[in-house]
Amino acid sequence: MTEKNDNNRQLFSILIPTWNNLEFLKVCVDSIRKNSTYSHQIIIHVNDGSDGTRQWVAEQGLDYTATDGNVGVCLAMNMMRSKVKTDYILFINDDMYALPGWDAALYDEIKRQPDNRFFLSATTIQPHTPNKAVINADYGDTIQTFREADLLREYMSYEAPDWLGSTLPPNIVHRDIWDLVGGYSVELSPGMYSDPDFTAKLWLCGIRRMKGVSASRVYHFETKSTTRIRKNMGQMQFLLKWGMTNGTFRRLFTHNGSPYSETLAAAMPTKAKLRGELIRCRMKALYWLMTKDFGPAWKAWEKF
Template sequence: MLTSIIIPTYNRLPLLQEAIYSIRSSTPEAYELIVVDNGSTDGTIEFLREQHITFVGLPGNQGFPAACNWGLRLARGEQLLLLNNDVLVAPGWLGKLRQALLSSKQIGITGPMSNFVSGRQQIEMRGNYTEMAERLGAEAAGNYEEVNRLVGFCLLFSRELMDRIGLLDERFSPGHYEDDDYCYRARQAGYRLLMVKDTFVYHHGSASFKQEGQDAVERLLARNRKLFSDKWGVDPQQFI
């Protein structure tokens, strides 16, 4: 069973390199890697060519939802995984997320615990990321919790779900709340979401958005929260 790992990126090449190295060293399962570059100017394209990684090079920054959608259109896998460019994964990460996804036909999306994430997936960092992954693997083996939303820094779902509810909603570009929207649509279609409590993915945190400045990020958050509320008639904060 092939999993398509889709990574949108915008500059911050060293973080992307670390993420790809961690994937390659910690993922024995069958996967393909697709990187969607949002017009980086730091040598990202050259690196991807050197590493023979499948990529889409966009002429400018089209944002996270649009970049994800480009990758989803190219993906060949039965399972699809959206992953930020500023993460580190440890052995067992994909296998555990897949196991949770396949635990019931009703499961639509799975996501891991992390050190930097909003909502219930947040967990205190103790030790380095591999030690955290080992600790959770031992303390919470096979432990899942149903939640109302999962954060888009690492989302695993099936092609069946995507075929049913579609791609990410690009009205939320350049990003924020497109993951809340996708989770809401999945639940509206009858799927359940699982937080995989025995899996840890380290997240540096909003690497691309940090380049825009805190004031700009806060304005974007407010704008997209209103977009969600206008679209669905509910406040997305109630699902956190």
């Protein structure tokens, strides 16, 4: 169903970091190719690639970057930025399946924006993790149990409004906005809490139109790489960097998962409410600093 863009121009640059997850990557790329309305540039970052990923990506003629080891999401995303050829940078996980019309719905929303100061997300369908901003429905969490035909028949039958607080992939920004905030924060490598950190940087730069688009839908098999890595202490890093927890930021500033409202999107928390939350966050930061083992936070430096 791919539609040729004007002058055969690619519309989005789709960034996909992957780490020895070839069977899911193949499904992801195939879904983009067969279920997209427009033509897009697909860019892969191959972490390690000892499962044959690098060879497969090259055979497919896809743009890619690569590292011999797993550098995680943040550095991978910033490396892929050097390959971007379009105006729009879209991040999607390698364990996601793009559903028909996913890109047309995002582009329709982009065309309604008055300028490029937006941050949009597709709406995710996933089998396990509950979240106000996702649709919980189980169509399998492995390639072998994936019920693709049922999903394609039923994916638009779930009612969900457009929602506030775009954070999770698939998400899309204009490349000028990406560059304004400096991409992803490598201090959060391999990537836990890098999504809300990116959102916080956008908010700090004045981006308020953070919208989840209900008509754009993808299926997420969930955490097929994150269960294999040594995680950074992202929750604590976010708190120490921004002076508040991720939960406080998403609840008070991005109103995550609430039905979309222009008024609410622009609303600031009251000083009294913010003061109370920040006092609680400072107490939590102090508790963590006094009680947590910082050993895992230094593991990234051992190779040096």
